[in-house]
Amino acid sequence: MFIPNINFSKMPPSYLFSEVARRVSAYRSHHPSVDIIRMDIGDVSLPLPEPVVHAMTKAVADMGTYAGFHGYGPEQGYGFLREKIAEADYAARGITHITPEDIFISDGAKSDCGNLGDLFGHNVRIAVADPVYPVYVDANVIDGRAGTLEHGRWSNITYLPGSFDNGFLPPLPAEDAASGSPAPDVIYLCSPGNPTGAAMTVSQLKEWVDYALRHRSLIIFDSAYEAYVTEEGVARSIYEVEGAERCAIEVRSFSKTAGFTGVRCGYTVVPATLTYPGEDGEEMSLQKMWLRRQCTKFNGVGYIVQRGAEALYTPEGQKAVRRHIDAYMANAKALRASLLKHGCQVTGGVNSPYVWFKPQSDLDSWQLFDLLLDRLHLTSTPGAGFGEAGNGCIRFTGFNTSDNTQEAIRRISDLWPI
Ligand code: MLT
Numbered sequence: 001m002f003i004p005n006i007n008f009s010k011m012p013p014s015y016l017f018s019e020v021a022r023r024v025s026a027y028r029s030h031h032p033s034v035d036i037i038r039m040d041i042g043d044v045s046l047p048l049p050e051p052v053v054h055a056m057t058k059a060v061a062d063m064g065t066y067a068g069f070h071g072y073g074p075e076q077g078y079g080f081l082r083e084k085i086a087e088a089d090y091a092a093r094g095i096t097h098i099t100p101e102d103i104f105i106s107d108g109a110k111s112d113c114g115n116l117g118d119l120f121g122h123n124v125r126i127a128v129a130d131p132v133y134p135v136y137v138d139a140n141v142i143d144g145r146a147g148t149l150e151h152g153r154w155s156n157i158t159y160l161p162g163s164f165d166n167g168f169l170p171p172l173p174a175e176d177a178a179s180g181s182p183a184p185d186v187i188y189l190c191s192p193g194n195p196t197g198a199a200m201t202v203s204q205l206k207e208w209v210d211y212a213l214r215h216r217s218l219i220i221f222d223s224a225y226e227a228y229v230t231e232e233g234v235a236r237s238i239y240e241v242e243g244a245e246r247c248a249i250e251v252r253s254f255s256k257t258a259g260f261t262g263v264r265c266g267y268t269v270v271p272a273t274l275t276y277p278g279e280d281g282e283e284m285s286l287q288k289m290w291l292r293r294q295c296t297k298f299n300g301v302g303y304i305v306q307r308g309a310e311a312l313y314t315p316e317g318q319k320a321v322r323r324h325i326d327a328y329m330a331n332a333k334a335l336r337a338s339l340l341k342h343g344c345q346v347t348g349g350v351n352s353p354y355v356w357f358k359p360q361s362d363l364d365s366w367q368l369f370d371l372l373l374d375r376l377h378l379t380s381t382p383g384a385g386f387g388e389a390g391n392g393c394i395r396f397t398g399f400n401t402s403d404n405t406q407e408a409i410r411r412i413s414d415l416w417p418i
Pocket of ligand 1: 041
């Protein structure tokens with residue numbers, strides 16, 4: 001008899017962004033004429049850059065010829081793209097120890113953040129910031145590592161609570177045995193952070209790398225938003241920190257930099273130097289394991305898409321990426337300024353396209369979500385959906401158009417006093 005994975009029955013019935021979409025759609029069906037502005041999921045609004053369209057169009061034409069046809073490609077991605085990434089995203093920024101062989105092209109950061117759990121032993125203890133991108137938690141629940149849900153928290157997960165007091169930078173887990181909680185085996189870090197936009201400096205990140213090396217923990221570093229860093233000293237890659245190549249996997253995406261949310265392409269860096277002892281004490285290479293996993297469960301990203309991603313590394317592609325980022329950052333900065341003016345506590349909007357805020361109000365996140373939707377016709381993502389410590393907060397994205405963002409800001413001023 002088939003036995004379903006019972007971990008699904010422990011989870012909330014829908015994924016955060018699906019729940020938001022469901023509520024927005026229900027509202028829309030009762031109010032078909034209202035002009036709703038989407039400020040919830042981080043989906044981009046600018047069309048694909050011209051160099052990408054050009055490269056993909058050429059790749060489509062190639063695929064229609066005997067000479068240019070490409071069937072199954074390498075599961076880890078084509079060399080032409082892996083080489084460009086190693087050169088432009090690492091070597092050119094002084095990180096010379098990341099090689100094309102360390103880079104695995106993916107269909108986006110979300111899939112890899114979930115799939116990387118295939119590398120973990122069954123009983124590893126994971127640690128996450130709170131609030132946190134829900135994929136890290138949900139994927140471990142599905143894999144049976146999270147324990148039971150008690151008052152909004154999973155019993156086998158270590159939560160590192162953020163607040164406006166600590167700038168939503170997660171504190172290091174307790175290290176002394178007396179604390180009763182062992183050091184986590186896997187630590188998920190996201191910087192610039194989703195949802196709060198908080199970003200770690202290289203020296204703050206060094207504390208995590210040193211911690212992971214001391215405890216032989218593995219860091220999953222999600223840097224999908226690294227291109228939004230504007231401040232000097234803020235880390236764009238964990239490999240800016242010496243030793244990270246021995247304790248960290250880095251996950252990146254073209255979604256938020258180049259309009260690839262619907263195209264699907266990103267990459268994950270698993271350095272050859274990343275090894276951990278197996279049951280027999282022999283060191284196991286995570287790079288070899290990940291390659292084995294990808295060859296078994298993944299057939300690679302399409303040739304046409306990878307040619308499109310490659311075009312981002314031309315001078316015209318780089319200029320287009322800059323234009324996209326500048327446009328979204330201008331939106332995020334304007335949102336941030338407006339919320340600060342209204343007396344909210346705010347993070348993000350400086351090194352991040354997300355703006356995270358708490359109004360002076362006792363309303364919980366879902367009440368605020370309803371209020372914004374019903375009174376202002378603005379969608380948002382409720383902070384509670386990212387974790388207990390997010391309750392009372394709201395996340396807006398800067399990814400809408402400039403006109404819609406300005407209109408949202410105008411409507412926001414109608415809300416006060418809440
Ligand atoms: C977000 O809104 O947090 C992201 O767009 C979700 C994602 O990238 O999966």
